[in-house]
Amino acid sequence: MTHLPTTRKACAALDLVDPLASFRPRFTLPPGVIYLDGNSLGVLPALTPERLAKVIADEWGQGLIRSWNTAGWVDLPQRLGDKLAPLIGAAAGTTRVCDSTSVNLFKLLAAALALRPGRTVIVSEADNFPTDLYIAEGLAALLGQQHELRLVAADEIEAALDDRVAVLMLSHVNYRTGRLHDMAALTAAAHARGVLTLWDLAHSAGALPMDLSAAQADFAVGCGYKYLNGGPGAPAFLYVAPAHQSRLAAPLSGWFGHARPFAFESHYAPAPGVDRLLVGTPSVLSMAALEVGIDLMAEADLGQVREKSLRMSALFAARVEHELGDVGLVRISPLDDALRGSQVCFTHTQAWPVMQALIARGVIGDVRAPDILRFGFTPLYLSYVQVWDAVTHLAEVLRTREWDAPQFHHRQKVT
């Protein structure tokens, strides 16, 4: 990334010509906050309160049960899925919004294993997001410990793929280091060995352009509450490549995945295609909030989002290096644009109190155990000046040892 600004004034100049600047007033941000945690919980779109008020008062309050038809509630998983699909390079009819990321991962991992009978290994990254690993462990236990979860380092993935491997299950962007995998190359390597791929897009959907179709990815899941700004605990999504859809067994075979849910038949018959992966009644209020987030993200040019994101994260990393020198921060995110998602992370022995001191100054990032300071960059509502100022705050916190005050050492339940 060339042309990184080297002064605060240059940052302000960049902000003035930012092609994404018009998105900023379409979000509601607390005054005085520099929010570098949109990779954990996205911010509130300005339209969400009004939309939810309408869903609650009109669709639920007045329409009541009729709104399943008249307000289109029954089609929310399909409608939101088809709106989201272009953001991940997926075709209509491949993507559905439902359940949580963990539950969706369970469905797709179980379905994928069933497509590779005789193969007994699931390969993943040793520091993949824990819930992905836990779900795989739980599924293996449920299936009688016939499968092995083989955890390897990021650079050992290709070498770990052999003809015993059923599924390669990876996060597209690592939640701790921010390292971005090459989805097309790894999928090709997997396919060359008969291995199916299952991608977790939690830290990439809405953060950077991707093309699941072109990469020939088999399966994917992702999160609605990070870069898609769907609200805390927003429903998640799942993707199934067209080739697999008709032969997929849904392990969680609930009525919303039935071919004829309102015929109330006694026996299960899968809905055509990806719809068979729906399970229970969709959570309408949460879905409605997520729809606002998806609609807003769909208006943005993801190429511009990616360009600004890389410039912001490069600026942050460069300035930390330039300003901070030897204050105990060790960068663990790649500087190479091709390998970096939308976050920059550092280890520090005092990560927790350092972050609390930053938060007290209004600079909100988060900590990932045991010692990672994580800073996420969300181009739709962040400015270059804010990125510049965030490093200034970080430098002051570290230089003055502001983090050493007792109030910053109190641990909280959620980090």
Place this chain on the structure above:
Amino acid sequence: MTHLPTTRKACAALDLVDPLASFRPRFTLPPGVIYLDGNSLGVLPALTPERLAKVIADEWGQGLIRSWNTAGWVDLPQRLGDKLAPLIGAAAGTTRVCDSTSVNLFKLLAAALALRPGRTVIVSEADNFPTDLYIAEGLAALLGQQHELRLVAADEIEAALDDRVAVLMLSHVNYRTGRLHDMAALTAAAHARGVLTLWDLAHSAGALPMDLSAAQADFAVGCGYKYLNGGPGAPAFLYVAPAHQSRLAAPLSGWFGHARPFAFESHYAPAPGVDRLLVGTPSVLSMAALEVGIDLMAEADLGQVREKSLRMSALFAARVEHELGDVGLVRISPLDDALRGSQVCFTHTQAWPVMQALIARGVIGDVRAPDILRFGFTPLYLSYVQVWDAVTHLAEVLRTREWDAPQFHHRQKVT
């Protein structure tokens, strides 16, 4: 049930002395509507819009990621579960709010089967709610078809329990007939044969008093959007008897069910007790709406709710019988109070157009395929006069064949 009113005036007199009358203004109902479908989607509590507006604007919009700690989001499954527990006769620490009813049923059925190795049969009712049967079918398929789903009629349940049966999985109240099972008696019969019980409380939680502890029920699931008024697609709940909690294997082993979710460990370790059955990040907006519904229901005396419900449903059934005679309605709900939930159902060859004609008059019930007219009674916001008037409308629709108009024959996706 004695003392059924025999005139509209007598209904009005009953309404005047209704001990639950003060609850009615605490719900928002559309003008001109008699809502007999609270067993499918409960109505909007008056406090919900304000509460959700605050969660969205303040907790999400201003608090952002900090609200996981400061607004107690992280404890929502526990807080709501412990508030709900008294409504089902459960102790604190046994009940959690999470996921959908279907997903929760999958978890508990899988966990229950694992507690009965060697036993291969799941017994259920042939006309249990379909998603329960579908989930059991899907789980059996996932586990390699080692289990058989044995479906029997309501009167044959006890006889179907033998030493091959692992789990008796029943809905407490049948969604079509409204027939109520004797939870304590069936659980005792099951236990006498070494069988575990899994109850679906979708049509009973919040509708009638029950005592899961005294009945020694092993497992239960239930729905947040019917009698608990949690909103469309509200999160569901699950219950695990204390004796089973520590030896339960969670088949959907997500990070919210981990002993230390924010330690981000690579390997799964179950949380103590029922918390291990949590999976993904809780859906905060939907949870917040459900909390209002639970809080409101928790203020009501369920004994009074039950008494009024039985009187309303008996009044409805008696008046249909008295007023309507031979117009093709066949009652399929029991008249015996001990056997009736909170609904009255009839078959009619023209069930669909009859219901559409009723809805056009503002009397909202629903249809269950192929030919059931279903009317639910929710004592917190219905009056006896409304029940009386509903039958008047039904009589007019049937006597004048109003339902025969073409516009009432158009089928909709959701019934």
